[in-house]
Amino acid sequence: MPTATVRSTKKLSLQELSYVLTAVLFIFIAGISVLIASHLKSLAEIADYSRQEAIPRALEQHEIASQAKQLGLFANVIAESDDARIRTATLERAATLATTLQSNANWALTTRLGAIARDIRELGEMVDLQQQHQQEMTAQMGQVSSLFTAADLILSDLINHAAADIRSNSFPDKSTVEYYLTVTRLQGIFSQLRGHLLMLKAQLTEEEIQTEESFYNGLLLLAQSLLESAAIPQQQNLQSILEDFHILSYLFKMQRETMLLTSRIRYQAQQINNHVNNTSIDITGNAGLIASQGADDIAARAKESLATALFAFGILGIIFFIMGIALRHEIVKPLFAASESLKNLSRKESIPPQLADTDLKEIDEINQAVLALSNALKETESANERLVAMAQMKTNFTSSVSHELRTPLTSVRGFIKLIRKDLERLFATDLALDEKMHGRTKRVMANLDIVAKESERLGMLIDDVLDIAKIDSGRMSWRDEPTDLTDVIIRTKHAISGEFLLKPQVKLNLDIAKNLPIVLLDANRLQQVLLNLLNNAIKFTPEGIILLRCWQEEGKIFFSVKDNGVGIKPEDQDIIFEKFQQASHNADYLKDKPKGTGLGLAICKQIVEHYGGQIKVISSFGAGSTFLFYIPVANVEEILATSGKPTS
Amino acid sequence: MQKILIIDDEAYIRTLLEQTLEDLQEEHHVTLLTAHHGLDGWEKALSEKPDLVFLDIMMPEMDGFEVCRRIAAETTLQNTKVVLLTARGQEVDKQAGLQAGAKEYITKPFDPDDVLAIARRELQLD
Numbered sequence: 001m002p003t004a005t006v007r008s009t010k011k012l013s014l015q016e017l018s019y020v021l022t023a024v025l026f027i028f029i030a031g032i033s034v035l036i037a038s039h040l041k042s043l044a045e046i047a048d049y050s051r052q053e054a055i056p057r058a059l060e061q062h063e064i065a066s067q068a069k070q071l072g073l074f075a076n077v078i079a080e081s082d083d084a085r086i087r088t089a090t091l092e093r094a095a096t097l098a099t100t101l102q103s104n105a106n107w108a109l110t111t112r113l114g115a116i117a118r119d120i121r122e123l124g125e126m127v128d129l130q131q132q133h134q135q136e137m138t139a140q141m142g143q144v145s146s147l148f149t150a151a152d153l154i155l156s157d158l159i160n161h162a163a164a165d166i167r168s169n170s171f172p173d174k175s176t177v178e179y180y181l182t183v184t185r186l187q188g189i190f191s192q193l194r195g196h197l198l199m200l201k202a203q204l205t206e207e208e209i210q211t212e213e214s215f216y217n218g219l220l221l222l223a224q225s226l227l228e229s230a231a232i233p234q235q236q237n238l239q240s241i242l243e244d245f246h247i248l249s250y251l252f253k254m255q256r257e258t259m260l261l262t263s264r265i266r267y268q269a270q271q272i273n274n275h276v277n278n279t280s281i282d283i284t285g286n287a288g289l290i291a292s293q294g295a296d297d298i299a300a301r302a303k304e305s306l307a308t309a310l311f312a313f314g315i316l317g318i319i320f321f322i323m324g325i326a327l328r329h330e331i332v333k334p335l336f337a338a339s340e341s342l343k344n345l346s347r348k349e350s351i352p353p354q355l356a357d358t359d360l361k362e363i364d365e366i367n368q369a370v371l372a373l374s375n376a377l378k379e380t381e382s383a384n385e386r387l388v389a390m391a392q393m394k395t396n397f398t399s400s401v402s403h404e405l406r407t408p409l410t411s412v413r414g415f416i417k418l419i420r421k422d423l424e425r426l427f428a429t430d431l432a433l434d435e436k437m438h439g440r441t442k443r444v445m446a447n448l449d450i451v452a453k454e455s456e457r458l459g460m461l462i463d464d465v466l467d468i469a470k471i472d473s474g475r476m477s478w479r480d481e482p483t484d485l486t487d488v489i490i491r492t493k494h495a496i497s498g499e500f501l502l503k504p505q506v507k508l509n510l511d512i513a514k515n516l517p518i519v520l521l522d523a524n525r526l527q528q529v530l531l532n533l534l535n536n537a538i539k540f541t542p543e544g545i546i547l548l549r550c551w552q553e554e555g556k557i558f559f560s561v562k563d564n565g566v567g568i569k570p571e572d573q574d575i576i577f578e579k580f581q582q583a584s585h586n587a588d589y590l591k592d593k594p595k596g597t598g599l600g601l602a603i604c605k606q607i608v609e610h611y612g613g614q615i616k617v618i619s620s621f622g623a624g625s626t627f628l629f630y631i632p633v634a635n636v637e638e639i640l641a642t643s644g645k646p647t648s
Numbered sequence: 649m650q651k652i653l654i655i656d657d658e659a660y661i662r663t664l665l666e667q668t669l670e671d672l673q674e675e676h677h678v679t680l681l682t683a684h685h686g687l688d689g690w691e692k693a694l695s696e697k698p699d700l701v702f703l704d705i706m707m708p709e710m711d712g713f714e715v716c717r718r719i720a721a722e723t724t725l726q727n728t729k730v731v732l733l734t735a736r737g738q739e740v741d742k743q744a745g746l747q748a749g750a751k752e753y754i755t756k757p758f759d760p761d762d763v764l765a766i767a768r769r770e771l772q773l774d
Contacts, residue, residue: 402735403706403735403756406735406756406757407658407661407735407756408660409756409757410661410664410756410757410758411658411660411661411664412757413757413759414661414664414668414757414758414759414760415660415664417759417760417761418664418667418668418760455757459757
């Protein structure tokens with residue numbers, strides 16, 4: 001199956017790339033950090049300036065604005081107070097305050113504060129003038145009041161005389177009556193004039209002043225015409241008084257000027273208050289400007305910092321976005337594909353690795369490693385398949401060989417027996433056989449026995465070869481079942497009894513311990529080991545006793561086969577358990593070379609070691625051998641109580 | 649009259665078994681039949697209804713296990729007993745054979761006297 005490949009082009013090193021990217025990012029972040037730090041430093045400086053200078057100045061300006069408002073209050077006091085001392089004191093205080101404020105204000109405010117101070121002085125002058133007018137008016141009105149008093153005295157006297165004349169004369173004359181009426185009317189006119197004079201003390205409008213002036217002038221003309229039309233005593237005095245009443249026009253003028261002054265004073269005070277308010281607003285505004293200037297600088301610098309930070313983060317974001325795309329394309333996607341391929345390989349799914357191209361050397365190396373692993377696994381699978389096929393072939397071969405070897409052997413052994421049977425029948429019924437034929441018949445039977453024995457030996461050899469082949473390939477089947485060890489030994493003795501019958505000079509004794517456990521193992525394989533050892537013992541013992549023992553000791557089940565046969569040379573004791581190795585033939589003790597393949601002990605060793613035991617030989621050349629092996633009880637799972645069978 | 653069917657692809661084995669069992673032919677009039685592969689054996693089993701079958705395992709056309717299973721499943725052959733002939737190296741075959749319905753097994757190379765003893769026992773002859 002064709003394997004996947006990745007195009008081979010020049011690759012970037014991820015390690016170098018990571019160094020470069022780290023350096024670039026470090027420089028970029030360092031630069032942005034320095035820039036933002038400088039912004040923050042200037043922000044701190046501006047904040048310090050605001051805290052140490054701008055805000056105190058703003059507060060100072062605010063204080064000036066509050067104090068400037070006092071000038072308005074002073075102006076109101078000056079405008080409304082009747083007490084000249086109060087007005088003077090207030091004026092001085094206003095002037096002092098204005099001077100103080102001017103010294104702390106900027107040039108523009110200094111000019112305005114100067115103008116306010118000047119307005120306040122003008123206000124003071126106007127108020128003073130107004131007071132002068134009022135004083136003068138009061139004085140004049142006093143004079144006028146005196147005139148009225150004088151006129152009233154004169155007229156009262158004249159009225160009294162006229163009244164006396166009229167009362168004294170029952171029939172007063174016309175001139176007296178006219179005189180009396182004229183004087184009475186004059187008194188009435190003066191009384192009205194006097195009464196209206198009080199009106200001048202009030203705050204009159206221009207229209208009211210004109211009305212009063214007209215009224216006064218009208219009354220004065222009437223009084224003048226009365227005086228001129230009547231001949232009355234004191235006419236000249238009254239005339240003189242009447243002429244003095246022209247002072248009233250001056251009073252009206254004064255009244256008008258006072259009224260005008262009052263308006264101007266009010267206007268001036270209002271103007272001063274307006275100026276003060278505006279100035280105060282301007283000062284407050286100036287304070288706000290000062291305060292806000294710092295805040296504006298901070299805000300501007302903060303905006304710059306924010307813009308710088310946003311720009312930097314924007315650039316960083318673009319960089320990381322590009323890096324993310326590159327990371328995904330060059331690293332994540334290939335690694336994910338490699339991971340999926342590895343998962344498929346671990347699950348042994350026959351899906352070819354689907355890898356993603358990358359320009360990075362290290363990731364490409366991972367891809368190459370995955371491909372190499374996939375190819376190696378494929379080769380391993382192929383090798384496995386070949387091994388499985390070979391093992392199967394070996395099993396089939398073993399089975400086939402087993403079958404093919406045993407089948408002709410079956411024929412050989414079977415027909416030998418049938419031939420022997422037929423010959424026995426044949427020669428038994430033929431009573432005419434002479435001695436020579438009898439001898440020949442015996443020889444034929446003996447030869448058949450040899451053929452039978454040899455075919456049996458061939459069968460055993462085939463069994464051994466097949467057993468060792470199975471053990472080597474791990475295909476030996478083990479039928480572990482609860483096994484009574486004493487039974488196995490007894491059966492073994494029966495199985496080999498034929499050999500002992502053929503060699504009566506060798507005897508077999510058993511020594512089996514009581515209370516041997518029932519264990520889980522393959523009884524046939526145990527018997528095979530014991531038969532091999534006993535067969536060897538018979539082969540190598542010309543005459544004597546062979547002792548088969550079995551006992552339990554220190555958690556192990558021991559078996560031993562002891563003979564007093566030919567023994568084994570020391571150099572052979574190391575090799576007799578190897579395949580196809582036999583002890584060297586000792587012609588002093590044995591006439592015939594013992595027959596065997598050299599596999600029996602190797603098979604015994606494999607069976608014993610399968611159960612975790614060990615086998616060894618203790619021997620002296622010429623003095624016999626003891627083959628000893630044990631099987632750990634723990635390995636064969638003692639499952640029942642001991643059997644309690646007899647020892648032999 | 650009882651019948652014994654011998655199914656084995658080896659001619660010599662068939663001859664060996666025939667000669668081994670010919671005493672039964674003479675003494676008890678047992679009929680001996682042979683087949684030379686599994687399919688032939690199955691067909692003869694169906695047609696002849698033997699009382700006892702000696703059956704090899706490794707054969708062409710149809711192996712012994714399949715023949716054994718078919719005999720065990722065939723209602724007309726419920727009384728037929730099957731004896732498997734196994735090579736010693738095929739221990740697992742013994743188990744498989746018994747599970748397939750075989751009555752007994754003997755391993756090659758076998759003793760003809762053992763074959764005769766089994767036949768006498770299964771056919772209940774003296």
